[in-house]
Amino acid sequence: xxxxxxxxxxxxxxxxxxxxxxxxxxxxxxxxxxxxxxxxxxxxxxxxxxxxxxxxxxxxxxxxxxxxxxxxxxxxxxxxxxxxxxxxxxxxxxxxxxxxxxxxxxxxxxxxxxx
Amino acid sequence: xxxxxxxxxxxxxxxxxxxxxxxxxxxxxxxxxxxxxxxxxxxxxxxxxxxxxxxxxxxxxxxxxxxxxxxxxxxxxxxxxxxxxxxxxxxxxxxxxxxxxxxxxxxxxxxx
Numbered sequence: 723x724x725x726x727x728x729x730x731x732x733x734x735x736x737x738x739x740x741x742x743x744x745x746x747x748x749x750x751x752x753x754x755x756x757x758x759x760x761x762x763x764x765x766x767x768x769x770x771x772x773x774x775x776x777x778x779x780x781x782x783x784x785x786x787x788x789x790x791x792x793x794x795x796x797x798x799x800x801x802x803x804x805x806x807x808x809x810x811x812x813x814x815x816x817x818x819x820x821x822x823x824x825x826x827x828x829x830x831x832x833x834x835x836x837x
Numbered sequence: 838x839x840x841x842x843x844x845x846x847x848x849x850x851x852x853x854x855x856x857x858x859x860x861x862x863x864x865x866x867x868x869x870x871x872x873x874x875x876x877x878x879x880x881x882x883x884x885x886x887x888x889x890x891x892x893x894x895x896x897x898x899x900x901x902x903x904x905x906x907x908x909x910x911x912x913x914x915x916x917x918x919x920x921x922x923x924x925x926x927x928x929x930x931x932x933x934x935x936x937x938x939x940x941x942x943x944x945x946x947x948x949x
Contacts, residue, residue, distance in 0.1 A: 726880075728880075755936070762941065763941060764841070764926075764939040764940060764941045764942070765881075765926070765928075765937075765939040766939075767936050767937070770936060780936065781936065781938075812880055812881070814880075814881075825871060825883045825886050826871075826881075826883065826937065827883070828873075828880035828881040828882070829880050830879050830880045831878070831879065831880050833878070
């Protein structure tokens with residue numbers, strides 16, 4: 723069983739607020755990811771990290787930012803939330819293994835609603 | 838650019854039926870293909886991972902096959918149960934950074 727946690731699970735917030743979505747894992751995985759998923763749509767990678775002090779932008783452009791100061795922690799921040807940011811945000815992690823054998827473990831997600 | 842398509846988008850079957858979910862991908866240069874399960878309002882759970890050199894993987898009542906040359910994978914669920922009701926997602930590596938590309942999923946409903 724994977725141990726990856728996200729808080730909060732649900733967040734309703736007004737336009738213009740700064741928010742941080744938390745993600746932590748206790749498996750010691752080097753790689754961590756943030757995905758965005760709209761209802762009925764596919765997951766899109768918005769950020770990823772190969773390890774401490776490593777952050778990269780994903781395939782889908784996002785106004786959010788991430789940081790990786792500790793191996794176990796990969797928070798996502800929106801400086802000024804807008805209604806277009808309303809979505810589900812999923813965090814995942816994986817081991818550094820031979821390419822083709824690594825699977826990703828997902829957290830429960832944060833459902834964000836910006837009014 | 839890798840694209841992943843899943844058919845059908847939704848499927849409803851009576852309990853006990855065997856069923857097949859389909860996944861197709863456009864770029865056969867994949868490292869592996871993975872099947873995930875997603876329950877409403879929750880994250881994803883990895884079901885099966887097929888490496889590019891493999892043809893199939895089995896776990897309990899689930900069997901996934903991979904045909905790289907035709908760009909197809911299938912997930913076979915035997916003797917379906919109401920607890921199998923969920924959205925099933927297929928994903929393989931692609932994209933500009935070689936990360937996972939997901940399909941939109943097949944929403945499965947198994948009626949008791």
